[in-house]
Amino acid sequence: MIEILHKDLLARIARFNTKSGVVHTPTFIPVVHPTRELIPPRKMFQEFNCQIIITNAYLLSKAKCEGKIHDILDFPGSIMTDSGAYQLLTYGDVQITPTQIIRFQEEIETDIAVILDIPTGGNATYSEAEFTVEETLKRANDLFLKRSESKILWVGPIQGGTYPNLVEKSARIISQLGFSIYAIGSPTQLMEQYQFNKLVELVLAAKRHLPSNKPVHLFGAGHPLIFPLIVALGCDMFDSAAYALFARHDRILSPEGTYRLADIQDGFCNCATCSRYTVSEMKKLEKNMRVQVLAEHNLRVCQDEISRIKLAIREGRLWRMVESRLASHPALVDAMYSLQSYRPFFEKFSPVTKKRALYITSPWSLYQPEVYRHKKRMERFSPPEPERTTLLLFSAPQNGPYHLAKEYIRFQSQYQALKTESSEPFDTVFVSSIFGLVPTEITNLYPLAQNLVPQSDLFEIDSVIIEQLGGYLARLQRYTRIIGIFGKSSKWQSFTRKCRRLLSKLGRDFRLFTTDFSKASLKSIVSKSFLER
Numbered sequence: 415m416i417e418i419l420h421k422d423l424l425a426r427i428a429r430f431n432t433k434s435g436v437v438h439t440p441t442f443i444p445v446v447h448p449t450r451e452l453i454p455p456r457k458m459f460q461e462f463n464c465q466i467i468i469t470n471a472y473l474l475s476k477a478k479c480e481g482k483i484h485d486i487l488d489f490p491g492s493i494m495t496d497s498g499a500y501q502l503l504t505y506g507d508v509q510i511t512p513t514q515i516i517r518f519q520e521e522i523e524t525d526i527a528v529i530l531d532i533p534t535g536g537n538a539t540y541s542e543a544e545f546t547v548e549e550t551l552k553r554a555n556d557l558f559l560k561r562s563e564s565k566i567l568w569v570g571p572i573q574g575g576t577y578p579n580l581v582e583k584s585a586r587i588i589s590q591l592g593f594s595i596y597a598i599g600s601p602t603q604l605m606e607q608y609q610f611n612k613l614v615e616l617v618l619a620a621k622r623h624l625p626s627n628k629p630v631h632l633f634g635a636g637h638p639l640i641f642p643l644i645v646a647l648g649c650d651m652f653d654s655a656a657y658a659l660f661a662r663h664d665r666i667l668s669p670e671g672t673y674r675l676a677d678i679q680d681g682f683c684n685c686a687t688c689s690r691y692t693v694s695e696m697k698k699l700e701k702n703m704r705v706q707v708l709a710e711h712n713l714r715v716c717q718d719e720i721s722r723i724k725l726a727i728r729e730g731r732l733w734r735m736v737e738s739r740l741a742s743h744p745a746l747v748d749a750m751y752s753l754q755s756y757r758p759f760f761e762k763f764s765p766v767t768k769k770r771a772l773y774i775t776s777p778w779s780l781y782q783p784e785v786y787r788h789k790k791r792m793e794r795f796s797p798p799e800p801e802r803t804t805l806l807l808f809s810a811p812q813n814g815p816y817h818l819a820k821e822y823i824r825f826q827s828q829y830q831a832l833k834t835e836s837s838e839p840f841d842t843v844f845v846s847s848i849f850g851l852v853p854t855e856i857t858n859l860y861p862l863a864q865n866l867v868p869q870s871d872l873f874e875i876d877s878v879i880i881e882q883l884g885g886y887l888a889r890l891q892r893y894t895r896i897i898g899i900f901g902k903s904s905k906w907q908s909f910t911r912k913c914r915r916l917l918s919k920l921g922r923d924f925r926l927f928t929t930d931f932s933k934a935s936l937k938s939i940v941s942k943s944f945l946e947r
């Protein structure tokens with residue numbers, strides 16, 4: 415169903431066919447009002463590179479529109495129609511039955527159609543939410559009895575709102591029904607209230623149970639500042655009316671946030687629309703014209719953001735893009751924070767290797783699946799034969815490859831010069847503030863050697879690494895002697911203290927040095943009896 419070309423995090427660059435053409439994802443789908451459009455759909459197709467638009471089938475049927483949807487809207491690309499569920503959520507009632515809206519969407523020959531689901535909304539009680547899930551599933555089942563043969567791609571809506579177990583149930587059951595596309599419902603209120611952490615929960619509860627070969631749509635995605643996040647969560651397509659809604663209120667969009675037209679000055683934007691008018695000219699336009707011009711600018715901002723997201727996916731840098739948007743709103747930080755709990759899921763779907771180095775620029779970078787993957791790998795890692803009883807822990811430099819670090823090379827050359835036949839061989843594990851324990855055998859694996867970390871001492875060696883070391887030594891009881899050679903900075907001094915406490919507690923023999931070790935101290939490591947104090 416969907417042909418996947420590139421992947422990063424849960425995002426994918428992919429394509430699928432509708433009867434009117436190819437849809438390239440991820441894609442933003444502009445909402446077009448069926449009778450009061452701001453930008454002519456043909457212009458959207460020709461000048462704004464919109465391959466797909468969405469309109470409301472319920473409003474069209476109420477307006478007694480007839481004929482083919484592509485003629486009504488004058489749009490040559492793919493058209494998705496919504497069923498009136500949004501009106502149901504807003505007004506509590508619609509004057510159409512589920513069967514009538516199926517029939518109507520078939521008559522107008524839409525490309526992608528939605529059943530008349532019951533949206534849960536953000537404020538539903540548990541039992542209300544349960545009802546919306548059950549009723550939507552019943553209507554989803556009915557579709558397959560009632561639809562006529564056609565080439566329409568039907569969308570299976572997932573409900574459950576802010577109750578993850580209901581969302582999971584809804585996704586699990588509907589994914590068995592053979593819809594062409596799955597859509598996650600009810601995010602609008604969460605978006606309006608900036609509850610992006612709940613949005614993460616909602617999307618991932620659904621995603622975990624959906625087949626990976628079908629596109630996933632998110633209803634009502636709002637502002638472009640959250641586009642990178644929702645694509646990273648695996649939403650292939652999402653509709654948004656923000657470009658028009660904000661324009662009607664004299665608001666101008668940017669990927670980082672929204673500005674009032676009154677507050678901006680000439681030179682704000684150089685897009686094709688803004689190069690036709692200066693900001694001062696825009697402010698003087700009569701209302702309708704001004705709204706249209708602002709809508710055009712806003713639409714370009716949304717489309718440009720999608721292009722940047724696609725580039726980030728191809729380059730394997732989507733995490734960086736999501737991270738770079740955090741400064742736009744504190745609620746995005748909450749969303750990022752909530753991603754912690756989903757690291758195993760992200761890790762499962764993220765590519766094992768990438769052509770670009772892993773960037774570590776903030777504490778959020780440590781949540782990346784690559785970092786998590788390494789720590790999981792270490793839970794199973796067994797050092798190669800022969801089994802040794804001495805373990806050397808060496809502080810890793812900021813950037814890899816660790817075995818090429820200046821201090822480590824100095825240690826190696828002095829050790830080689832001093833060692834004798836009776837010297838005990840040992841295994842080596844680097845201690846990194848980013849990745850934790852890194853055995854010397856795997857320092858070349860991605861991204862252990864392919865990463866860029868700031869030189870400043872931004873990252874503490876946290877207690878998680880001491881815990882990891884404790885687990886490693888508990889699993890590998892044979893390491894009865896531990897040599898630690900750590901940096902001199904205060905963070906390494908603090909680590910050395912914690913390490914000493916741990917090793918005493920575990921009852922292991924140990925010697926801890928700093929990287930400016932003297933020849934004499936090295937001699938004591940080399941001599942077999944170094945621990946016989």
Ligand SMILES: [Zn+2]
Nearest residue numbers: 683685688711
């Ligand atoms: Zn512009």
